[in-house]
Amino acid sequence: MAVQGSENIVSRQPGGPAPSPLRLAKVEAIVLRAPVETPVQTSFGIMYDRPAVLVRIEDRDGMVGWGEIWCNFPGVGAEHRARVLASCVAPILLEQEWDHPQQAFELLSRRLHVLGIQSGEPGTMAQAIAGADIALWDLAARRAGQPLWQLLGRRDASPRVPAYASGLSPTRPEELAAAMRAEGFRAFKLKVGFGVERDLANMASLRALLGAQAPLMVDANQAWTPPEAVAMSRRLAEFNPAWLEEPIAADASMAEWQALAKAIALPLAAGENMRGAAMFSEAIASGAFAVIQPDLGKWGGFSGCLPVAREALFHGRLFCPHWLGGGIGLIASIHLKAAAGGPGYVEVDSNPNPLRTLLATPMPALRDGAYTLTDGAGLGAAPDMDVVREYLRRHD
Structure with a gap:
């Protein structure tokens, strides 16, 4: 049984107002x-x-x-x-x-x-x-x-959303991880796919810094062939990653993904390069993916991604929306995860980006690894265009 939620994704809570027509x-x-x-x-x-x-x-x-x-x-x-x-x-x-x-x-x-x-x-x-x-x-x-x-969440929706620090680069990732931990993050994700020895050395340095229990994920960004992914998964397993993200080309057939899932011990994650409700339903039903990661600025927005979230959670998958852009998309991802509920994290890019920190103000507070959304209407934040005026570019 799939939980598509396609008729209307707004939770009908007692007394909750429905959106008025948009003119x-x-x-x-x-x-x-x-x-x-x-x-x-x-x-x-x-x-x-x-x-x-x-x-x-x-x-x-x-x-x-x-x-x-x-x-x-x-x-x-x-x-x-x-x-x-x-x-x-x-x-x-x-x-x-x-x-x-x-x-x-x-x-x-x-x-x-x-x-x-x-x-x-x-x-x-x-x-x-x-x-x-x-x-x-x-x-x-x-x-x-x-x-x-x-507005979108169920009756038990919570404004508290766990987050992880993403995009730890292959060059001295432990330095960036230490800075993000000081900011309040408690879970982290390393970029891999830069050579076996370099990837393993980076994992070792992060485990030495973060300890054995900290959630640590790896993202290969489609870097390997299936045989390479199997071999690397065995080498990475000693560091106990929480998941292995997009180890092979995202457009590999579902049969290839299922074969990979059977061949390795690490949970697989994907979704940022999937598009359409049918593709997500197939991925969830395949059993290949333990973690589903749609990007709401790449496909679906809230209308598409919230039904995917509910279907993934219904089938026992982690729902962890993908995002590595500016601040509006980030705070939208936090709202998406809060509305969906269930286990999982929202992704936060670790690399410096003024458009992440300036575009959505005020950003919710991050404490002990989680954001807490406010009761402000809508996204609860908006850009101050005067502050980012120097970054504006023509596109006409």
């Missing part, structure tokens, strides 16, 4: 790029700056909702995604009033499906729709005067 006046994308001293390394590429594409949606009463579109790769992707939002998504959103954000998400997905195929960019279309969905839900919750996690 939109303006839909726009805002591109920002922040320089960084140290490039961010992955096994497949390097980020030389930190980009963000915000979605700003204003209704006819002047209320504003904020979203964010995933745009880390390729290096020129932020400006392109902003143009896709402006040329493909915004005109449809402005055509009519919307009873509910999920109605808009479903119609946008249908209307832009063929265009995504024809242009060879179904992922880009999905990302632009996802950012708009986040903004629509923020707007709907602000109109309802409720925190978004509360």
Whole structure:
């Protein structure tokens, strides 16, 4: 039995207001790029700056909702995604009033499906729709005067959300881990896929720093073939990682993922590169993945990802939303995890990024490894564009 939650993802709590119809006046994308001293390394590429594409949606009463579109790769992707939002998504959103954000998400997905195929960019279309969905839900919750996690969550939803420090690089990861531990993180994830000896040495240094009991995950970013993944999993096992993330190409067949899961002892994690409810349902039902990790700015927003979360949890999987972008996407991920509940973490990039710390203010407090969301309406945070003005980039 799958728990899709496709009819309406809002929890009907006694006395809880439903979102009022959305009458939109303006839909726009805002591109920002922040320089960084140290490039961010992955096994497949390097980020030389930190980009963000915000979605700003204003209704006819002047209320504003904020979203964010995933745009880390390729290096020129932020400006392109902003143009896709402006040329493909915004005109449809402005055509009519919307009873509910999920109605808009479903119609946008249908209307832009063929265009995504024809242009060879179904992922880009999905990302632009996802950012708009986040903004629509923020707007709907602000109109309802409720925190978004509360509007979407079940009766027992909690504002306290465990988090882990992600993106520990292959160069002196113990230094960054120590800094993140001092900030209050208690769980960590290392980037691997940079050579056997380097990966193992980094795991050893982190275990020496963090101790044997600290949750420590590894992310290969699709670096290995299945035989390499099996061999590396055996070498990594001595460090007791909580999961092994995307060790092989994300588009490997489900049969390949199932074979890998049977061949290794480590729990497998994936989801940031999955797209569509059917793909997630197949992944959950396959039994190959212990951890499901959709990225709400890459596909689905809240309308798509919350049903995935509930289905994953129903089937006994960990739900840990993926995010390595700016602050709006991060706080949206925290709300998503709070609304979903259940075991798991929200992901927080460890690498310096002004657009993570400045775009969503105020950020909730992190104490003893967890964020606690406030009772502010919507996402409870919004960007101060004057503060980030130096990072604005043209995209017209």
